[in-house]
Amino acid sequence: MTAPPRSTQALVSRFSAGLPRPMLDVASHLGAVAHAAGCTFVDNDLTACTAARAAGAPAVVHSDVLPEGVFGTIFFDARTYDPGLAAETVMQAAARLAPDGVLITTARRADVAPFFSDVTAEGEALVARAAAAAGDVPPWPVYDVAFGGQVYQIQSAPGVFSPRGLDEGTRLMLGQIQPRAGARFLDLGCGTGVVSRIASDAWGCEVTAVDVSARALRLAAGNAPAARVVASDGLAALSGGRFDIIASNPPYHTDFGVARTFIEGAHRQLASGGTLYLVVKRADWYVRKVRDLFGGCRLTEEQGYTVIAAEKRESRPGAATPAPAPTTRKHAKRQAAATAARPKRRK
Ligand SMILES: C[S@@+](CC[C@H](N)C(=O)[O-])C[C@H]1O[C@@H](n2cnc3c(N)ncnc32)[C@H](O)[C@@H]1O
Known part of the structure; x- marks a missing residue:
């Protein structure tokens, strides 16, 4: 078993049975504090x-909101939390603590000091x-997204992608999707839900x-x-579902672990003839992975983003491996120009 990260170790080492109860563990690695x-x-x-x-x-409890109640001790390991969400979580903790309550945390001092009059560093x-009276959470941003001649108001919040407006990569992907009314559409890693909104309201998809983020789902x-909004790690909670369109702007992790489960899960759960759309920045790994599974894909490159579109074809025993589709628009144009310039063969 690997040792817990230092931030969790710092909290576990501060645990003692004499601390005020009830206790609450927010985000320690593998729930090590809850366990103790x-x-x-x-x-x-x-x-x-x-x-x-x-x-x-x-x-x-899977939530971005701390459970209702009055707690004696709250442990909060902020290491995996977005800074904005971490700051709000500290405010929530201050509001949930009993008068003699204590917060033990790896959050930043700047986020803790405004809400507690006694703050000491103990190790890390x-x-x-x-706790002082809890402050007000700064209002969450609402922004307009203009797409296809319509304007959609999108509520955002700290810790949810994308926080300040429609991401350019997502916009490019939306522009490549060929929707049809009634299509079963999966918004894989929905963030604010902007893709879902356009797919349902503008395109009439189901x-x-x-x-995985409780706040994003909310x-x-x-x-x-x-x-239909579902908490799911990739497509794990959707087994048995079939989709005509799956669209994703996947989170970037250097080991491509999440992207791998997205692409493999999408291939399993696309209906025959259904299409996966992905928008990514460094495309090589994704393109290889998609080609391996789907047998080919179309690429559109713009502003440093690549939109990958791949159709699921039913594999028939004995069928020849389909030829890969043209790579990029540029490449396709070059191929067309080369074909046009080639001297025609006489019969
Ligand atoms: C780059 S954001 C895209 C958000 C939104 N679709 C957009 O384009 O604005 C990626 C989203 O994937 C979610 N995510 C990360 N890992 C996930 C997983 N294992 N399963 C499902 N969603 C995941 C993140 O919480 C985040 O909301």
């Missing part, structure tokens, strides 16, 4: 919740007491939106009310 304290574990990320449950955490953790449910 026998308390509830809460995390915004579904994969962290699944891992904590598997490691034996007594009770697990901050121990904060005497939309499912999935994400926003998507509000931004795309016609969509």
Whole structure:
């Protein structure tokens, strides 16, 4: 077993049975604190919740909001939290603590100090007491997304992609999708749910939106009310579902672990003739992976992004491997020009 990260070790080493109860563990690695304290574990990320449950955490809550109640001690390991979400979580903790309650955290001092009058550093953790009245969460941004002649209002929030407007890569991907009314559409890694909103409202698709972030799921449910919103690690919670279109702007991880599960899951759950659309920045790995599984793909390159579109073809036993589709628009143009310039053969 690998050792927990230092931030979790810093919290576990501050645990003692004499601390005020009830306790709450927010986001420690594998719920190590919940395990030691026998308390509830809460995390915004579904994969962290699944891992904590598997490691034996007594009770697990998948949420970006701390459970209702008054707590004696809250442990908050901020290492995996987006800075904006971490700052809000500290404010929530201040509001949930009893008057003699204590917050033990790896959050930044600048996020803790405004809400506690007694903050001391103990090793790599901050121990904060005497919570002041909780402040107001700064209003979450709402922005306009203009697409296809319509304007959509999208509610965003710290920690959810994309925070300040429609991502350019997502816009390019949306421009490549060939929708049809009634198509079963999967928004894979939905973030704010902007893709779901356009797919349901503008294109009349039957939309499912999935994400691991509890906060993203909450926003998507509000931004795309016609969509079915599901907490899912990749397509894991959708087994058996069939889709005509799957669209994703996948999160970037250097080991491509999430992207691999997205592409493999999409290939499994696309209906025959269905299309996967992905938008990525460094395309080589994705293109190889998609070609391996789908037998070919179309690429569109613009502004440093590549949109990959791949159609699922049923493999028939004995069928020849399909020829790869043209690579890029540029390449396709070059091929067409070369063909036109080639002298015609006489019969
Ligand atoms: C780059 S954002 C794209 C958001 C949105 N589709 C857009 O284009 O604006 C990637 C999304 O994938 C989600 N994600 C990361 N890992 C995931 C996983 N294993 N399963 C499902 N969603 C995941 C993230 O929480 C994030 O919302």
